Amino acid sequence: MRSAGLTGSLGSLRFMGGPTVFCMFPRSSIEGRLVRDALDSMDDSLDLIFSGSPGAASVGSAVVVGDLSSLTALAGGGVEPAALVPVLPAADATGLAAALLEDPGVVWALAPPLDLMKVRAALRHAVRWVRLTGEARTMSERLGRRLQSGKEPSPTERMFEGLAGAAVAEIESRDPATAGHSARVAFLSVELAEAIGAARRGPFADVRISREEIRELHYAALLHDVGKIALPGSLLAKCERPRADLPDVERLEIEAHVERTRRFLARIPWVAGLSGVPAIAYAHHERLDGSGYPRGLKGLEIPLLSRAMTICDIFDAATSRDRPDRRAVSAERALAILRDEVKDGKLDGDILQVFVEARVFERLAARARQPGAGSMS
Numbered sequence: 001m002r003s004a005g006l007t008g009s010l011g012s013l014r015f016m017g018g019p020t021v022f023c024m025f026p027r028s029s030i031e032g033r034l035v036r037d038a039l040d041s042m043d044d045s046l047d048l049i050f051s052g053s054p055g056a057a058s059v060g061s062a063v064v065v066g067d068l069s070s071l072t073a074l075a076g077g078g079v080e081p082a083a084l085v086p087v088l089p090a091a092d093a094t095g096l097a098a099a100l101l102e103d104p105g106v107v108w109a110l111a112p113p114l115d116l117m118k119v120r121a122a123l124r125h126a127v128r129w130v131r132l133t134g135e136a137r138t139m140s141e142r143l144g145r146r147l148q149s150g151k152e153p154s155p156t157e158r159m160f161e162g163l164a165g166a167a168v169a170e171i172e173s174r175d176p177a178t179a180g181h182s183a184r185v186a187f188l189s190v191e192l193a194e195a196i197g198a199a200r201r202g203p204f205a206d207v208r209i210s211r212e213e214i215r216e217l218h219y220a221a222l223l224h225d226v227g228k229i230a231l232p233g234s235l236l237a238k239c240e241r242p243r244a245d246l247p248d249v250e251r252l253e254i255e256a257h258v259e260r261t262r263r264f265l266a267r268i269p270w271v272a273g274l275s276g277v278p279a280i281a282y283a284h285h286e287r288l289d290g291s292g293y294p295r296g297l298k299g300l301e302i303p304l305l306s307r308a309m310t311i312c313d314i315f316d317a318a319t320s321r322d323r324p325d326r327r328a329v330s331a332e333r334a335l336a337i338l339r340d341e342v343k344d345g346k347l348d349g350d351i352l353q354v355f356v357e358a359r360v361f362e363r364l365a366a367r368a369r370q371p372g373a374g375s376m377s
């Protein structure tokens with residue numbers, strides 16, 4: 001139930017359903033009024049608390065709107081709300097970039113001049129973010145209980161899978177050229193990992209990949225770009241452009257999706273056997289020569305399954321995107337791009353060789369021709 005304008009005792013709050021929005025600006029300030037009006041015009045049922053700051057009990061479901069110093073003070077006090085929406089002091093790109101980088105909990109930064117549309121867009125994204133992380137957590141907890149009780153986990157796991165797929169579809173729906181990308185990367189990655197594990201000759205002759213690791217890779221690939229949920233649609237469409245084309249502020253915002261993916265996945269209490277999911281996804285933009293992000297890992301510091309996923313990610317991005325300004329390329333051309341990246345020391349040539357020799361790259365097209373294609377398995 002909506003209780004906009006409520007000034008409540010934080011200790012006695014009940015968190016029902018949707019997240020609670022904390023506005024650290026006074027109710028009568030311009031920012032306070034805009035936050036209230038924005039929430040009033042959204043049809044979500046959300047609680048709004050003014051001039052409060054969320055206590056430790058509410059961190060899992062709170063969206064906090066405030067200036068940078070009050071948000072920094074929260075972090076200093078050890079309170080980690082689910083989503084932060086800082087209002088920046090001036091419309092400067094440097095400040096925006098710094099705010100985005102400083103804390104991956106920042107799902108959207110607001111720069112003056114503020115208006116209702118801007119504030120509403122920011123709150124919508126923040127609320128969506130909190131809901132999805134919360135739902136993913138609940139589903140995984142259920143799955144864990146089923147597994148512990150020794151019963152068939154498949155119905156619950158299918159629900160989790162459905163939720164993860166729905167979350168990703170929601171993100172991808174904002175940019176039609178991205179639709180289906182994550183499910184395809186998951187499919188290709190699993191096929192590639194199985195081919196690596198099956199190799200009896202060459203560099204992977206001694207490598208065995210367990211069923212658990214395959215499942216970890218599947219979820220990591222399915223959710224690898226979930227951090228893009230906080231990107232405005234206009235930036236989502238620019239994700240696959242060569243980075244040099246983009247102003248720093250946009251590039252940094254796009255790159256922050258990896259940190260957000262990590263944060264999203266870290267909130268899910270993965271059951272035994274799936275605990276490696278966040279680490280695999282977190283490394284999907286690293287490059288062997290250390291030129292990747294966000295950590296600049298090198299060589300074997302990057303997990304094998306992440307190195308495999310990266311190849312599938314680039315292949316799918318190149319072959320599936322058809323935009324007015326940029327056509328999708330053929331599989332041959334995409335493989336040539338990947339070989340160039342191997343030559344430049346960025347991608348794992350041994351893995352690419354398996355991708356090519358086991359004809360993994362052809363399996364998407366083969367799958368698309370099968371009846372019932374399109375569902376994730």
Ligand SMILES: [Fe+2]
Pocket residue numbers: 224225257284285
């Ligand atoms: Fe990505």
Ligand SMILES: [Fe+2]
Pocket residue numbers: 181185224225313
């Ligand atoms: Fe991707």
